[in-house]
Amino acid sequence: MAPARSPRELNVCMAKLAQKAERYEDMANFMGKVAADADNEELTVEERNLLSVAYSHVIGARRASRRIISSIETDESRGNEDHDIIRDYRSKLESEVVNICDDILNLLESHLIPSAFSGDSKVLYLKMKADYLRYLAELKTGAELKLAADTTIATYKSAQDIANAELPPTHPLRLGLALNFGVFYYEILESPVQAYFIGKKALDEAKSKLKFVGKESLQKSTSIMKCLSDNLIIWTSELQKDGGAAAQPDEPQE
Known part of the structure; x- marks a missing residue:
């Protein structure tokens, strides 16, 4: 009988399944657990790529939705009766962007960057940190x-x-x-x-x-x-x- 998988291995396996099912929020959650539970151990190349892809898809969808609604809001005159509804929905999407960015930035600052040793991992994590700070800057x-x-x-x-x-x-x-x-x-x-x-x-x-x-x-x-x-x-x-x-x-x- 095959040995039982560790929680880390199981989360990676589930992240791969979520990716195939195009359930990227699930994928991000599984890889977030991997990152948080790594105990100062550097993630593998595969794990780093899974984490990056997961959050890229999650934030990409929210940013695209926010851009569409912002464009609609700009096109609509303030006298339009739907303007307040559009503004509130845009604010909701922006809150989701902030939450996603805060989530990955916390993982990067608390777990991933401190445990990075290779040049590849250090650059990837700092690049990711800068990218998600950029997404927050878009809202300011x-x-x-x-x-x-x-x-x-x-x-x-x-x-x-x-x-x-x-x-x-x-x-x-x-x-x-x-x-x-x-x-x-x-x-x-x-x-x-x-x-x-x-x-x-x-x-x-x-x-x-x-x-x-x-x-x-x-x-x-x-x-x-x-x-x-x-x-x-x-x-x-x-x-x-x-x-x-x-x-x-x-x-x-x-």
């Missing part, structure tokens, strides 16, 4: 946005420092980090200049080392490089709108 304005943005930038930079020191330029995590950091500057801070420099630097460094990438990671690396390239086209067009070549300074501003 004014002084609150400034404070949230400063925290998010500091976290992305911490991840970037480790990625630059421990991962090759073609590593999917390092490329994905640059992509998301650039998106943050472009979408949240409306700074195509900063986005351009982050993306261009990452893409140029990766291109110079692409010939050394093994077949097992080549497809993933080139896929993210394509996303970076596509975004650079958008960011460059914004720079041109703001003044052409003069909008491209020699160095990005801190």
